[in-house]
Amino acid sequence: MRRGLVAAALLLLALAAVALLLPWGPLQAVWQEDRSLAATVLFELRLPRTLLALIYGATLGIAGAALQALFANPLASPDITGGSSGAALGAVVGGYWLGLTGPLELAACGAAGALLALLLLLLAAGRRAEASTVLLAGLAISLAAGAATSLLLALAPSPFAFYDSFAWLMGSLVDRSLAQVAASGVPALLACSLLLARTAALDSLALGEDVAASLGFAPGRLRVEVVAASAAAVGACVSVCGAVGFVGLIAPVLARRLTGGHPGRAMVPAAIIGAALLLGADLLTRLAPLGRSIPLGVITAVAGTPLFLWIVVRMRWRLTA
Numbered sequence: 001m002r003r004g005l006v007a008a009a010l011l012l013l014a015l016a017a018v019a020l021l022l023p024w025g026p027l028q029a030v031w032q033e034d035r036s037l038a039a040t041v042l043f044e045l046r047l048p049r050t051l052l053a054l055i056y057g058a059t060l061g062i063a064g065a066a067l068q069a070l071f072a073n074p075l076a077s078p079d080i081t082g083g084s085s086g087a088a089l090g091a092v093v094g095g096y097w098l099g100l101t102g103p104l105e106l107a108a109c110g111a112a113g114a115l116l117a118l119l120l121l122l123l124a125a126g127r128r129a130e131a132s133t134v135l136l137a138g139l140a141i142s143l144a145a146g147a148a149t150s151l152l153l154a155l156a157p158s159p160f161a162f163y164d165s166f167a168w169l170m171g172s173l174v175d176r177s178l179a180q181v182a183a184s185g186v187p188a189l190l191a192c193s194l195l196l197a198r199t200a201a202l203d204s205l206a207l208g209e210d211v212a213a214s215l216g217f218a219p220g221r222l223r224v225e226v227v228a229a230s231a232a233a234v235g236a237c238v239s240v241c242g243a244v245g246f247v248g249l250i251a252p253v254l255a256r257r258l259t260g261g262h263p264g265r266a267m268v269p270a271a272i273i274g275a276a277l278l279l280g281a282d283l284l285t286r287l288a289p290l291g292r293s294i295p296l297g298v299i300t301a302v303a304g305t306p307l308f309l310w311i312v313v314r315m316r317w318r319l320t321a
Helices: 001-019 024-033 033-070 081-096 101-126 131-155 180-196 199-205 209-214 221-241 247-256 267-285 296-320
Strands: none
Touching: 001 033, 024 033, 033 180, 033 199, 033 221, 033 247, 033 267, 081 101, 081 131, 081 221, 101 131, 101 180, 101 221, 131 296, 180 221, 180 267, 199 209, 199 221, 209 221, 247 267, 247 296, 267 296
C-alpha cells in the first residue's frame, strides 16, 4: 500500500508541475518580454486553476469514499447520489435569485443544496440500501435537481443567465481567482478533515451497525456527520467549479484496491487519485483547438462511463453467480 501511495503522490506532484507550466510556449514568450507579466500569468491564472483541480479532485475522492462506506455501495458517489446536482441548484438559487455573489455566500448555498440532496437520498434509499435502490434514487434526485436548475436559469431575472453559466454547469477551472480558491478550498478541506477523522468508524461500519456500536461508535451520529461533511465539501467546490462527474466514483474504487477493501482507509488514497484524475482531465481540456474549449465534465464523463458500466455489470454478475 505504501509503495502505491508514494507512486500516486509522485505522479500527482509531476502533474501539478506540468499543469503550472503547460502550455510552455506562451509562458516562455511572455517571460522573455516581461518577467513581471509572466509571474502574473503563473500565479494569478495558472496557480488557482491547479490548486482548484487538486482540492476539488481530492474532495471528490474523499467524499466518494466516505459515501460508499456509509451506504456500503460502490455506486454511492457525489454525482450519482445527487450531491453535485443539488450543489449546482443551490448555487444557482443563491447567485441568480437571491443576489448572493460573494464566493463564501455561493459556497454556503452550494453546500446547502448538496446537503438537501443527500438527505433526500438517505430518506429515499435507506441506510443500507441495495445498489439498484441507491442508483435509482440518486438518478431521480440528480434529474430533478438538474431540471430545477435549468428552469431557474431560464426564468432568472437576467435573460443571459443560462448562457453565462453554461461553462460552469459543465465544469470549468478556467479564470478562477485565489479568492475563489480560498472560498471553496477552506470549507472543503475542513469538511474533508472531519471525514478523515472518521476513518476507523467507517471501517467498523462495514462490519455492521451492531459491531460499530459495540466498538464505541454511534452509527446514527456517524451518518449525519458523513452526509453533512460530504455536502459541505462538495457543495463548496461545485459553487466555484461546477459539477464534475465520475471522479468521486472512480477514485474510491481504485483506492480500495490499495487498502485491501477497507472503505475508511481508502479515503486518503482516493484523495490522491481523485486529485490526479482531475488534474489529468484539466490538462486534456487544454488540447482543444485555439478559440474552442472542452468542458471538464465531458472529459471525466468519457473516462468514467466505461468504469461505471463495468461496476454495474460486475455487481450484476456477482448477484447471478
